[in-house]
Amino acid sequence: MADDRVHTVIIGGGFAGVYAARRLKSADVRVTVLDRGTSHVFQPLLYQCATGLLSEGDIASPLRHLLRRHKNLDVLLGEASGIDVENRTITATRFDGSTFTIGYDHLIVGAGMRQSYHGNEQFAAHAPGMKTIDDALAIRRKIVSSFEIAETLATAELRRPWLTFVVSGGGPTGVEIAGQIREMATRALAREFDTIDPAEADVVLVHGGARVLESFHPRLSHKAQRILDKIGVRTLLGHHVTDVGADHASITDKDTKATHRIDTHTVLWTAGVEAVPFAAALAAATGVTQGRGGTIPVRPDLTVEGHPTISVVGDMMSLDDLPGVAEVAMQSGYHAAHNIARAVGGSPAPYTPFTYRDLGTAAYIARYHALLQSGPLRLSGFLGWLGWGGIHITFLAGTRNRTWTLASWAAAIIGGGRGERVITYGDPETARRPYV
Numbered sequence: 249m250a251d252d253r254v255h256t257v258i259i260g261g262g263f264a265g266v267y268a269a270r271r272l273k274s275a276d277v278r279v280t281v282l283d284r285g286t287s288h289v290f291q292p293l294l295y296q297c298a299t300g301l302l303s304e305g306d307i308a309s310p311l312r313h314l315l316r317r318h319k320n321l322d323v324l325l326g327e328a329s330g331i332d333v334e335n336r337t338i339t340a341t342r343f344d345g346s347t348f349t350i351g352y353d354h355l356i357v358g359a360g361m362r363q364s365y366h367g368n369e370q371f372a373a374h375a376p377g378m379k380t381i382d383d384a385l386a387i388r389r390k391i392v393s394s395f396e397i398a399e400t401l402a403t404a405e406l407r408r409p410w411l412t413f414v415v416s417g418g419g420p421t422g423v424e425i426a427g428q429i430r431e432m433a434t435r436a437l438a439r440e441f442d443t444i445d446p447a448e449a450d451v452v453l454v455h456g457g458a459r460v461l462e463s464f465h466p467r468l469s470h471k472a473q474r475i476l477d478k479i480g481v482r483t484l485l486g487h488h489v490t491d492v493g494a495d496h497a498s499i500t501d502k503d504t505k506a507t508h509r510i511d512t513h514t515v516l517w518t519a520g521v522e523a524v525p526f527a528a529a530l531a532a533a534t535g536v537t538q539g540r541g542g543t544i545p546v547r548p549d550l551t552v553e554g555h556p557t558i559s560v561v562g563d564m565m566s567l568d569d570l571p572g573v574a575e576v577a578m579q580s581g582y583h584a585a586h587n588i589a590r591a592v593g594g595s596p597a598p599y600t601p602f603t604y605r606d607l608g609t610a611a612y613i614a615r616y617h618a619l620l621q622s623g624p625l626r627l628s629g630f631l632g633w634l635g636w637g638g639i640h641i642t643f644l645a646g647t648r649n650r651t652w653t654l655a656s657w658a659a660a661i662i663g664g665g666r667g668e669r670v671i672t673y674g675d676p677e678t679a680r681r682p683y684v
């Protein structure tokens with residue numbers, strides 16, 4: 249029997265998409281979630297997957313499983329690649345390159361951002377970003393194989409570039425991955441190698457700003473810097489990575505423009521994001537001008553100007569300089585869906601403005617050290633670390649993932665080991681697949 253309920257399509261099964269779906273679970277609508285991947289990925293812990301602490305399964309939940317109790321919802325695998333706002337259809341591209349269309353009555357777009365190389369796309373070949381499970385596994389492959397290659401080399405001089413790790417970007421992701429590489433080297437790997445001393449790993453954190461973690465209060469970011477110094481991360485403030493190759497990174501002083509070369513086989517890129525390509529198709533179809541990083545400007549009720557049936561939420565929306573963080577994504581996804589549920593329910597004025605409740609942010613620095621900032625509350629050190637752990641476990645999707653993540657953390661604290669160091673050598677077919 250045909251289902252003639254109002255059809256809401258949600259593009260993206262990230263934080264925004266999943267919270268939109270949750271709000272619509274009990275609404276009298278039919279829901280389709282379209283995602284280019286099969287899983288909801290908990291991006292804040294990607295760096296722990298990249299450094300062998302957690303498995304990819306610990307931080308990703310299959311969308312079909314996660315949303316299995318939503319009787320009004322279907323999940324479709326495909327990448328939104330076009331939109332016809334007149335006929336209210338989305339074109340989606342399947343994994344094999346073929347396409348299909350989906351009609352909608354209401355559309356919620358929460359397709360997020362991808363890594364930006366600021367016009368230097370050639371860097372991507374040597375400096376993976378940190379946005380997807382593929383990225384995390386590529387980084388893990390680079391880090392693990394660097395130590396393994398160094399072990400086979402005869403002299404310290406030959407080994408040095410393999411034991412040098414350059415991280416571009418001193419925001420939370422850059423700080424977290426830099427700290428984790430040092431911890432991995434000094435704790436998990438220290439006893440396992442014969443020729444090399446993994447503790448010699450030279451981790452260089454390159455940041456253009458005057459202090460790391462600029463979104464935090466200066467007092468907290470200075471505390472973070474002290475911990476980074478203590479665990480042996482070398483921080484270069486006021487510098488940019490201006491060139492990347494298979495065997496080097498060029499670092500340029502922002503003020504003097506002096507450039508020096510670091511011989512390295514591992515450069516990791518966390519410096520900047522831009523909207524995924526679908527945002528350009530959406531902007532062209534709706535006639536809006538893309539904002540910073542290609543984001544889509546929205547009205548206070550999260551709909552696109554002149555298109556009351558299209559809402560943009562999460563990282564891809566541009567509204568009042570709200571930050572690209574998980575809380576904004578969850579709350580905006582929920583709010584857009586709430587407005588749709590009210591409209592379908594017959595409310596005379598369903599589209600209410602979105603109000604963001606800032607519940608705070610957290611960043612991991614090293615074992616027993618994290619920052620937590622929420623309004624006037626500013627925690628660092630062990631208390632910050634406890635708060636950080638609590639927040640991440642709370643928002644990690646699925647009981648299985650929470651349990652395994654807690655178990656992996658406990659094992660790492662007690663034994664110092666990192667069991668998730670399997671590397672694969674990539675799938676040539678999917679590696680070539682373009683991001684349409």
Ligand SMILES: Cc1cc2nc3c(=O)[nH]c(=O)nc-3n(C[C@H](O)[C@H](O)[C@H](O)COP(=O)(O)OP(=O)(O)OC[C@H]3O[C@@H](n4cnc5c(N)ncnc54)[C@H](O)[C@@H]3O)c2cc1C
Pocket residue numbers: 259260261262263264265282283284285287288289290291292293294295326327328329358359360361378379420421524526561562563564572573574575577609610611
């Ligand atoms: C490494 C890292 C660490 C972070 N740490 C923190 C943190 O500690 N705290 C915090 O608050 N925030 C953190 N963030 C930011 C946070 O993860 C994002 O703000 C949040 O994921 C945004 O949610 P979203 O739903 O808008 O987008 P996403 O979570 O990115 O989800 C977008 C979804 O859309 C899908 N998609 C993309 N394009 C298409 C398309 N064309 N068609 C179909 N599907 C598509 C993607 O596969 C994805 O599932 C971090 C981000 C990263 C990358």
